[in-house]
Amino acid sequence: MKNNILEIENLTVSFDGFKALNQLNFSMETGELRVIIGPNGAGKTTFLDVITGKVKPTKGTVNFKGRNIRNFAEHEIARMGIGRKFQTPRVYLNLTTRENLAISLNPSKRLISTLLGRRNSRPKNITLAGLLETIDLMEKGDVLANQLSHGEKQRLEIGMLVAQSPDLLLVDEPVAGLTDEETEKVGQLLINLAESHSVVVIEHDMEFVRQIARKVSVLHQGSVLCEGSIQDVQNDPRVIEVYLGQPMTDVHA
Numbered sequence: 001m002k003n004n005i006l007e008i009e010n011l012t013v014s015f016d017g018f019k020a021l022n023q024l025n026f027s028m029e030t031g032e033l034r035v036i037i038g039p040n041g042a043g044k045t046t047f048l049d050v051i052t053g054k055v056k057p058t059k060g061t062v063n064f065k066g067r068n069i070r071n072f073a074e075h076e077i078a079r080m081g082i083g084r085k086f087q088t089p090r091v092y093l094n095l096t097t098r099e100n101l102a103i104s105l106n107p108s109k110r111l112i113s114t115l116l117g118r119r120n121s122r123p124k125n126i127t128l129a130g131l132l133e134t135i136d137l138m139e140k141g142d143v144l145a146n147q148l149s150h151g152e153k154q155r156l157e158i159g160m161l162v163a164q165s166p167d168l169l170l171v172d173e174p175v176a177g178l179t180d181e182e183t184e185k186v187g188q189l190l191i192n193l194a195e196s197h198s199v200v201v202i203e204h205d206m207e208f209v210r211q212i213a214r215k216v217s218v219l220h221q222g223s224v225l226c227e228g229s230i231q232d233v234q235n236d237p238r239v240i241e242v243y244l245g246q247p248m249t250d251v252h253a
Helices: 046-049 073-082 097-105 112-116 128-134 150-161 180-193 208-213 231-234 237-244
Strands: 003-014 018-029 031-036 057-065 082-085 168-172 198-202 215-220 223-228
Touching: 003 046, 003 112, 003 198, 018 046, 018 057, 018 223, 018 231, 031 046, 031 208, 046 057, 046 168, 057 082, 057 128, 057 198, 073 082, 073 150, 097 128, 097 150, 112 231, 112 237, 128 150, 128 180, 180 208, 215 231, 223 237, 231 237
Parallel strands: 031 198, 031 215, 082 168, 168 198
Antiparallel strands: 003 018, 003 057, 215 223
C-alpha cells in the first residue's frame, strides 16, 4: 500500500451554486513533488484554500497523514504540518533576511524576544545558517528585505516556510514576474526541498513546470482532468482541447 501524505475524495466546494471544486479526487505520496496546472478558473487556488482550512468544503474529505482535517481551523492545520506560500511574498520588509528567518524559527512568533536572542524551542536540525545556505542568500543575511530582488524575496519566504518544519509545502505561483535566472534558482530550491518534504506547486509558467515536474496534475472545471509526466500531459487530447488547441509551450496555465 502506498504511503500517501494527502488523500482527497469527492471534494466539492460551492459558492452560491457555482462549483469551484466538483467531486475532485487527488492523492500524493509522502516525499513527492507534484505540480498542478490548469486554465484560469480551474479551481487551483480553491484547492489550496481547502487543504489549509481557509475554505470549508461543501462535501468530501481531506486526509492529511491519514487524518481527516476538513473541520479543523487554519492555525490547527498549520500546526499539523502544512505550510503555504502565497503568490505575493509575505516578508517583513524592514527586517533583514536573517531576522525574517529568525522569527520563523521562533514558534512563539514574538518579534521582540526573537530579535533580542531569547532562546525558544525550534524545529530540530534547522539553523539560521542552514536556512540561508538552502535559499542561497548567505551573502544577503544582513540586508534589509526591502532591498532584495523579487526573486530573493520569494526564496526568503520559502525559507521562512521551511523554518516552521512543515511536512507538506504548498507553493502558489513562485516564479511569477521572475527573470530566467531567478526562476532557475527557485526551481532548484524546490527540487532540493523535495528531498526532505512533500511539495505541491501551482504554476503558470510551462518552462518552469518542465524544469521541476516529476508528476503533473491538470485541473479543469474543479476536477482532476488527467495526471502523468509532463510529456504525457502535453500530449493528452483532453488537455489540448482544454487549452483551446494552443501548443502547451505557449500556454500559461
